[in-house]
Amino acid sequence: MPQWLSLMIESLPSLLWACMVFTVPLTLLSFALGLGVGFVVALTRLFAPGPLVMLVRFYVWIIRGTPLLVQLFLIFYGLPSVGIVLDAFPAALIGFTLNVGAYTSEIIRAVLVSVPKGQWEAAYSIGMTWRQAMYRTILPQAGRIAVPPLSNTFISLVKDTSLAAAITVPELFRAGQRIVATSYEPLILYVEVALIYLVVSSVLSSLQARLEKRLSRYGGYIEAAS
Amino acid sequence: MITLEHIHKSFQDNHVLKGVSLVVPEGGVTALIGASGSGKSTLLRCVNLLEVPQSGRVRIDDAVIDFSPGGKVPRNAILALRRKTGMVFQNFQLFPHLTALENVMESLVTVLKWPQEKARARAMELLEKVGMVAKADAWPANLSGGQQQRVAIARALAPTPKVLLCDEPTSALDPQLAVEVVEVLAQLAREGTTMLMATHDLRLAATIASNVVFLDSGDIVEAGPARQVFGAPADERTKRFVSTLTAQTTL
Ligand SMILES: Nc1ncnc2c1ncn2[C@@H]1O[C@H](COP(=O)(O)OP(=O)(O)O)[C@@H](O)[C@H]1O
Ligand SMILES: [Mg+2]
Numbered sequence: 001m002p003q004w005l006s007l008m009i010e011s012l013p014s015l016l017w018a019c020m021v022f023t024v025p026l027t028l029l030s031f032a033l034g035l036g037v038g039f040v041v042a043l044t045r046l047f048a049p050g051p052l053v054m055l056v057r058f059y060v061w062i063i064r065g066t067p068l069l070v071q072l073f074l075i076f077y078g079l080p081s082v083g084i085v086l087d088a089f090p091a092a093l094i095g096f097t098l099n100v101g102a103y104t105s106e107i108i109r110a111v112l113v114s115v116p117k118g119q120w121e122a123a124y125s126i127g128m129t130w131r132q133a134m135y136r137t138i139l140p141q142a143g144r145i146a147v148p149p150l151s152n153t154f155i156s157l158v159k160d161t162s163l164a165a166a167i168t169v170p171e172l173f174r175a176g177q178r179i180v181a182t183s184y185e186p187l188i189l190y191v192e193v194a195l196i197y198l199v200v201s202s203v204l205s206s207l208q209a210r211l212e213k214r215l216s217r218y219g220g221y222i223e224a225a226s
Numbered sequence: 227m228i229t230l231e232h233i234h235k236s237f238q239d240n241h242v243l244k245g246v247s248l249v250v251p252e253g254g255v256t257a258l259i260g261a262s263g264s265g266k267s268t269l270l271r272c273v274n275l276l277e278v279p280q281s282g283r284v285r286i287d288d289a290v291i292d293f294s295p296g297g298k299v300p301r302n303a304i305l306a307l308r309r310k311t312g313m314v315f316q317n318f319q320l321f322p323h324l325t326a327l328e329n330v331m332e333s334l335v336t337v338l339k340w341p342q343e344k345a346r347a348r349a350m351e352l353l354e355k356v357g358m359v360a361k362a363d364a365w366p367a368n369l370s371g372g373q374q375q376r377v378a379i380a381r382a383l384a385p386t387p388k389v390l391l392c393d394e395p396t397s398a399l400d401p402q403l404a405v406e407v408v409e410v411l412a413q414l415a416r417e418g419t420t421m422l423m424a425t426h427d428l429r430l431a432a433t434i435a436s437n438v439v440f441l442d443s444g445d446i447v448e449a450g451p452a453r454q455v456f457g458a459p460a461d462e463r464t465k466r467f468v469s470t471l472t473a474q475t476t477l
Contacts, residue, residue, distance in 0.1 A: 121276055122319035126333035127309040127385060136336050140323045 004188045011179045011189065018175035019196060022089070026161050026171060030093055031154055034100025041105035042112060056105070063102035069163050071095050076167040092164040100157060107149045111142040144215045151208035155201050162197075172196060227252050228389050228422065233272055233282035235265075242268045243279070244444040250389060250437075253418040257431040257452065260441035261467065266424035267316075269441065270391045273422065274311040275304045286310045286388055309337070312382030314392040318374040320366040326377045327353065327362040333385045352380035356410050372403030376410055383419075390414070392423040396430055408433065428471040432456060440464045 041056045048056075063071070076091040086094070115138050123133035165174035176193035180186045228250035235243040242265045250256045258266045271277040273284060279293045289307045291299055320329050327349050334345035353359045356376040366374055375395060382390055395411065396404035408430050415421065415434040425431050431438065431452065438455035440448040440463070448455055448464045459465045 116319075118315065118317065118319040119321070121313075122315065122321065124276060124308065125274060125311070125313035125315075126381065127305065127337040128333075129305065132336050136332065137321055141321075144323070 004185070007183060007185055007188055008192050011176075011183075011192065014179070015172060015175050015193065015196060018170055019172040019200070022164075022169055022171035023158070023161050023200075026089070026092055026096065026164060026169070027154075027158050030096035030100055030161075031157055033093075033097040035104055035108075035150075037097060037101025038104030038108050041101060042108035045105070045109055046112060059098075060102045060105060063098055068095070068099055068160060069166060071099065072163060072167050088164070088168045091167060092161070092169045096157065096161065096164075099160075100153065103153055104150060107146055107153070108142070111146040111149075112138060114145060115141045147208070147212055147215060151204070151211075155204050155208075158200055158204065159197055227285075227287070228273065228420070229283070229285040230269075230273065231283040231285075233269070233279045233284070235268055235272055235277060235279045242444050243272065245282070246441075246444070246446055248439060248446065248449070250420065250422050252388075252420050254436040255415045255419075255421040255423060255434050256437045256439060257435035258422060258424040258439050258441060259426070259431060259467065259471070262426075264441045265444040266441055267393050270313070270393050270422065270424055273389070273391055274308045274313055276313075278304075309385065310388040312385070312387035312390045314375070314378050314382050314390065314395045316394045317398050318366075318371070318378045320374055320378055320381070322366050325363050325365060326358060326369065329366070329377055330380045330384050332381070338385060349380070349384060352383055353377070355383075355413070356380045357406075370403060371399045372406045375399065375407045379407075379410055379414075383414075389420045389422060392421060392425070394424050394426060396425070396427045404430075426471070431471075440467065442467075 041060065044052050044056045072092060072095040075095050076086065076088060079086065079091075119137055119141065120133055123137040128136065161171055162173035164171050165177065168174070170178075173193055176189050180189045183189065228248075230246060230248040233243050233246045234241070246265075246269060248256075248269075258269065260266055268277055272279045272282075273286075275284070275291075278299065280295050281293050283290065283292050284307065285291075286307055287310065289303075289310060291303050291307055293299065320326075321332065324332060327346070330349035330352055331342075331345040334340040334348060335342065340348075350359065350362065353362055356379055358373060358376050358380065361369060361373060361377075364373075366377070369377065375398075379390075379395075392411070396407050399407060404427065408427070411421070411423075411430065412434045415436075421434075423430070423435070435452040438448075438450065438452045439446055440455060440459075440461070442463050448459060448461045455464065456468055459468055
């Protein structure tokens with residue numbers, strides 16, 4: 001067996017372990033929490049009174065206007081100066097959640113307003129409350145439109161979690177760096193790390209395609225059909 | 227019985243309804259006719275409060291709401307009154323993510339909290355009535371306009387409203403598809419469904435309306451039995467409008 005292959009096989013378990021124990025949970029948790037933040041922010045921007053709208057717009061402006069790496073450093077290395085000390089994983093989780101929240105809020109806001117106003121009226125006309133109309137009529141339709149852009153956010157997020165290495169989270173990329181430090185084989189190891197990211201994002205892309213296909217079963221809007 | 231009293235509705239400085247008073251008798255069909263922009267849709271939407279009037283009174287049976295400028299109306303009162311109505315929209319507005327059957331079941335399950343099976347049985351009955359049982363499991367996008375509108379009628383009837391509000395139910399349809407919708411509405415009229423219907427469709431109005439109300443720039447110019455308003459209109463404007471309708475129909 002060539003030496004590069006045996007090195008790859010040897011390091012695979014620790015890389016996969018880092019992936020399963022840090023990369024995947026960090027991705028899933030921050031995406032789920034970020035979606036929640038994004039939904040609340042989107043609803044605030046659409047329906048809340050002025051001052052609250054200003055507040056969430058400020059949040060989105062800050063997050064979208066500054067580098068993710070800088071945000072992570074601020075949370076992990078900066079906050080201790082004001083007495084807030086966080087472990088690496090929670091710090092990364094907060095950073096990624098805030099990031100996902102800001103970006104997905106824009107997506108969610110856009111898909112919510114893209115559902116025709118007549119659908120709200122139809123929901124109201126059969127006696128629904130605002131909440132029922134939102135959850136039963138508007139969200140299911142908006143959700144379907146949101147699948148492609150949200151999937152893109154999700155797949156980017158998987159790769160972006162490698163930035164957590166910079167604040168010492170022992171995720172996939174950092175696990176690779178560690179092995180490089182002892183084996184002095186950066187090319188082999190980073191190719192291997194890259195391949196693992198590639199496999200994960202490819203699997204996610206194919207899941208996304210299947211989900212889109214499933215959701216497209218009911219055709220388009222009525223306007224498009226008549 | 228549905229009673230509107232002195233309804234005023236403006237959009238910014240566009241005074242659309244100028245103190246409209248109207249009684250919709252129970253068990254009859256009241257056709258609302260008038261030129262485009264005369265306020266027919268707005269009037270219908272003031273009955274189920276999709277539009278909230280600036281002033282006036284809306285009464286359906288025992289539910290009454292008084293509107294006054296600056297006055298606050300509790301959301302529950304609006305909801306209670308609205309739940310006595312059903313609405314059929316010009317462009318159908320079926321829920322595209324639900325099948326025909328699920329569209330009809332939606333109010334029963336979500337609003338009235340009926341169990342699935344009971345809701346399904348009632349929805350099937352209504353689909354039967356509008357001749358859409360065969361398409362119960364179809365997606366709205368796969369139905370013709372006429373079929374969609376018939377499902378929309380069943381959806382509006384599901385919670386047994388006191389009045390069915392129809393906003394030009396046939397005007398988005400080709401004439402041959404409009405026929406099937408007219409037939410369904412005529413059947414409902416024979417069964418004594420109370421309806422208030424904005425329409426440009428003279429055939430629809432003439433075949434099923436018992437009363438006609440002519441609206442001109444937000445004022446009711448003439449109201450009375452269909453035969454009288456169509457046959458011997460008293461007001462000059464009504465005369466002119468009825469003759470344009472007749473001219474269109476003979477084309
Ligand atoms: N949501 C709205 N916002 C502003 N103006 C409106 C709105 N709805 C209706 N209008 C105006 O009210 C007037 C009457 O419209 P409408 O009730 O739709 O008339 P009709 O149904 O008889 O054609 C029109 O001038 C229209 O532009
Ligand atoms: Mg109209």
